[in-house]
Amino acid sequence: xxxxxxxxxxxxxxxxxFVREPEAxxxxxxxxxxxxxxLGVAFREKPADRAAVGVQRGTVxxxxxxxxxxSGELKVTVLGDSAAARALRKGDVSVLLAGRDTLVYRYDxxxxxxxxxxxxxxxxxxxxxxxxxxxxTADDRHRVPGSRYIxxxxxxLIGLNLLSTGMWGIGxxxxxxxxxxxxxxLVSTPMRKRDFLLAQLLARLAFLLLEVPPxxxxxxxxxxxxxxxxxxxxxxxxxxxAMTFAGLGLLCASRARTIxxxxxxxxxxxxxxxxxxxxxxxxxxxxxxIQPLIRAIPLTALNDAFRAVYNDGLPLAAxxxxxxxxxxxxxxxxxxxxxxxxxQ
Amino acid sequence: MPTVPEPPPPDATTPAxxxxxxxxxxxxxxxxxxxxxxxxxxxxxxxxxxNGAGKTTTIEILEGLTPRxxxxxxxxxxxxxxxGRRIRAHLGVQLQESEFTDRSTAEEVIRLFRSFYPRGWxxxxxxxxxxxxxxxxxxxxxxxxxxRQRLSVACALAGAPDILFLDEPTTGLDPQSRRQLWDxxxxxxxxxxxILLTTHFMDEAQALCDRLAILDHGEIIAQGTPAELIRGLGxxxxxxxxxxxxxxxxxxxxxxxxxxxxxRDGETLLTVDELAPxxxxxxxxxxxxxxxxxxxxxxxxxxxxxxxxLTGRELRDE
Numbered sequence: 301x302x303x304x305x306x307x308x309x310x311x312x313x314x315x316x317x318f319v320r321e322p323e324a325x326x327x328x329x330x331x332x333x334x335x336x337x338x339l340g341v342a343f344r345e346k347p348a349d350r351a352a353v354g355v356q357r358g359t360v361x362x363x364x365x366x367x368x369x370x371s372g373e374l375k376v377t378v379l380g381d382s383a384a385a386r387a388l389r390k391g392d393v394s395v396l397l398a399g400r401d402t403l404v405y406r407y408d409x410x411x412x413x414x415x416x417x418x419x420x421x422x423x424x425x426x427x428x429x430x431x432x433x434x435x436x437t438a439d440d441r442h443r444v445p446g447s448r449y450i451x452x453x454x455x456x457l458i459g460l461n462l463l464s465t466g467m468w469g470i471g472x473x474x475x476x477x478x479x480x481x482x483x484x485x486l487v488s489t490p491m492r493k494r495d496f497l498l499a500q501l502l503a504r505l506a507f508l509l510l511e512v513p514p515x516x517x518x519x520x521x522x523x524x525x526x527x528x529x530x531x532x533x534x535x536x537x538x539x540x541x542a543m544t545f546a547g548l549g550l551l552c553a554s555r556a557r558t559i560x561x562x563x564x565x566x567x568x569x570x571x572x573x574x575x576x577x578x579x580x581x582x583x584x585x586x587x588x589x590i591q592p593l594i595r596a597i598p599l600t601a602l603n604d605a606f607r608a609v610y611n612d613g614l615p616l617a618a619x620x621x622x623x624x625x626x627x628x629x630x631x632x633x634x635x636x637x638x639x640x641x642x643x644q
Numbered sequence: 645m646p647t648v649p650e651p652p653p654p655d656a657t658t659p660a661x662x663x664x665x666x667x668x669x670x671x672x673x674x675x676x677x678x679x680x681x682x683x684x685x686x687x688x689x690x691x692x693x694x695n696g697a698g699k700t701t702t703i704e705i706l707e708g709l710t711p712r713x714x715x716x717x718x719x720x721x722x723x724x725x726x727x728g729r730r731i732r733a734h735l736g737v738q739l740q741e742s743e744f745t746d747r748s749t750a751e752e753v754i755r756l757f758r759s760f761y762p763r764g765w766x767x768x769x770x771x772x773x774x775x776x777x778x779x780x781x782x783x784x785x786x787x788x789x790x791x792r793q794r795l796s797v798a799c800a801l802a803g804a805p806d807i808l809f810l811d812e813p814t815t816g817l818d819p820q821s822r823r824q825l826w827d828x829x830x831x832x833x834x835x836x837x838x839i840l841l842t843t844h845f846m847d848e849a850q851a852l853c854d855r856l857a858i859l860d861h862g863e864i865i866a867q868g869t870p871a872e873l874i875r876g877l878g879x880x881x882x883x884x885x886x887x888x889x890x891x892x893x894x895x896x897x898x899x900x901x902x903x904x905x906x907x908r909d910g911e912t913l914l915t916v917d918e919l920a921p922x923x924x925x926x927x928x929x930x931x932x933x934x935x936x937x938x939x940x941x942x943x944x945x946x947x948x949x950x951x952x953x954l955t956g957r958e959l960r961d962e
Contacts, residue, residue: 304759313748313756320747320783481742488707488737490729490803491760644709 306491310499315506317473324469328507332461332515339453339580340523350375351417354393356384361397361404367428368397373420395421447611454519455606456579458512459541463573463599465511466545467552467566470500474553475562484644497550497638504546508538528613536616537609541602544626547633548598554640573599601625658721660685660807660838661706667714668701668862675701677862678715685806688829688839690849692947693859694957699842700740702859703811706840707737720806733762736800738793740811746785750776750795753784754802761803774798774828790821797828808832810841814848826852846947858951865954873950879903879915882949883926883942886911889935899925904953915945915953 318324353374355361358381368376379387379396387393388406394417395407403425407414477483486496519525527534552569556562577583577599586594594600605622608614616623661683668676676698683689691699704710706717708724708731717724719731744753755767765773771780774794779787787795793813800808810829814822829839829852843849849856850870858866858873866873874880879901891912896905901917916922919942930937951957 304755306759309756309759313745313752316752317745317747477745481739482744484709485737485739485742485744485799486760488709488732488735488739489757489760490732490762 306495307499307502310496311502311506314473314499314503318469318503318507319510325510328465328511329514332457332511333518335457335460336454336515336519337522339457340450351395351413351420352377352393353417353421354379354384354387354396356381356396356398359398360401361399364397364403364425364428368421368424370428371420371424374417374424394418397421450519450523451525451611452607453580454515454523454525455610456603458515458538459577459599459603459606460574460579461511461515462508462538462541462602463545463570465507466504466542467549467570469507470504470546470549471553471556471562471566472559474500474550475556475559478557478642478644479559481644487643493641493643494638497634497641500550501543501546501634504542505539508542512538527610529609530615533609533616534606537602537605537619540623540626540630541598541606544598544602544630544633547630547637550637551633551640554637555642557642573597576600578603595621596625598626598629656685658718659683660687660720661689661840662718663706663715665715666702666705666712666717668698668705668710668712675862676705676712679862679864681857681864683807683838683840685838686833686836687854688833688841688852690853690856691840691842691859692844692846692849692853692856692951693842694844694951697859698862699844699859700811701862703809703840703842707735707809708732709737733803734806736797736803736805736808738796738800738808738810738813740815742796744784744792744795744799747783749781749783750787750791750798751780753795754798757799757802764803765801770798770801773801773831775824788821790817790824793817793821793825794828797825801832805837807838807840810839812842812844814843814845822848846951849947856947858947858954860951860955866950870947873947874945877904877915877945877950877953879917880945881916881919881922881942882945883914883916883919883922883940884908884911885914885926885930885937885941886939887930887933887935888938889933891930891933891935895929895933896926899929906952906956908952911939913949913952915949 351374353368353376355365355368355376355378357378362378365376365378368374377387377393379393384393384396384398388396394411394414395405398404398406405418405421407418409415474483487493516527548569552565553562556565576586576594577597579599583594583600583603584591595604601622605619605626608619608622609616659682661681663679663681666676666679666681668674679702681702691702693699701710705712706719708719708728720734722731724731748756751767751771754770758764758767758770771777774797776791776794776798779791784792784795797808797810797813800810808829813829814825817825826848829841833839839852841852853870855869856867856873857864866876868876893905896902896912896914899914899916900921902914902922903917904913904915906913906915914922914926923942927937
């Protein structure tokens, strides 16, 4: 080996440029943690949420107050006419009990918690009236590990973080280099162009070591989120994901000349992923007709694979469709970038 | 040491740089017009001209960075189309307005550039050569303009090039920094290196260059050694004066040794062979016209005067 390796020097240059920029460093670490804290607080474990039930004053519903209060699963509020309507609209109560002669449940059937509250209220009313239970049942309130929202959202956040640091980091870095004519200066040497582009990808691996552990450790300590699958499988997914988004970042930055230009491109590319790729809510909520499309998006593939390993403890091999999707994106974008890349 | 087989030594009898009928246009604007140039090995050749004359376009075409629209380019007997990477290993390029990563140190930047070349000087040699020893651990953002420029030249020298391209190397530098950079150029030449540089400073051209081409509007309007170009002016001295009344041009041409009469900013410039006989005759001519001298100065003719004589404009005007 020669004393001077261009690939090594290029990777080092990229890493130095980043770690010596305190602001960039701060946001890479702190942003995902802030996000996790925010979501963790919003979706924290509440002491078995009681369903909010409203009883409208002066209606037949008042007759069943004792039965409702005896239930233990309901939070019952008695409300006047206008207050009742407002509480229902705002979601302060999930179901409103009213009616002149017949007991009426007023609720929005499109809302899951309203439907659940209606069932619980009805069960309490019927039980209070001495209804028979033809089938004897019992509850087993065992929680499957990794089934909470926070368990589900953490892998998505890691995926999101890989996407944004990869795309912004590489995109901005390269456009700035083009702007300052650093790229032009580099191509005036015998440097191999693919060495340069490859170095951008490899440097991302070093950043992974900096940006992923904080969020994993934080999620574990603050919320008890555990990696159910193999750490190696998780690491392999991290690397593949980081390389894929680095490749996409290269492609996005292959022509842009200005920071404004690259910002626009990155937003256009990343926004659909934020929305469609199941970061904050499951991508299966979208219509079946567009599911194949959504599954082909790299962030969806990465998030699905992450969750399979992180939450379900599945082996890497079980995620092969996702691996293929990611690999395809990575290779296509890297070679397209190599072809399209504007050096000056 | 080298993992890449050393390129066969280029045929040493070919000129360092040769181009014929070079042509380049940007949209409607013609930047370079059928330009011929030949730079010999071991010489320092200067492209002198005002901003916008096509110097940078020309040098970047020769560096293989800008595609040309017509003409032929040979570097060390090789052609860009065929031998691009091989040529690059023999060139050192310093670009106008190119910056390095702010937070890398001088040594790191040099090491990076050194790694691109199959052969060349060591990092320590390069740092010593451009006299940045004390600044080797300093980040680029904390270097002065002159130090950055020397760093840039060190990177250009990383592959021990045969040809060094310098595009406006001293623009924006203070006199001391310019001197230091000139020193680096001279030491590179002592090692047998060839330099092609662009500049709009005639003193720089005069100090560094063996031969020059004066460029204006994308064309070479004069070519030769600095002495030849000044001699071409037909007069070794320039007398600049302002008179209280206009003096007839015929009377000025009658001054002994007068070669050329020109006007600039209300001042009249008279180029002459010798000052001693010319000055009294000039005074007499002014007096004969019924006026007096309001201002008078003389200097040895420079490349600036050559440019003015050729174009009617000053180098630094634009």
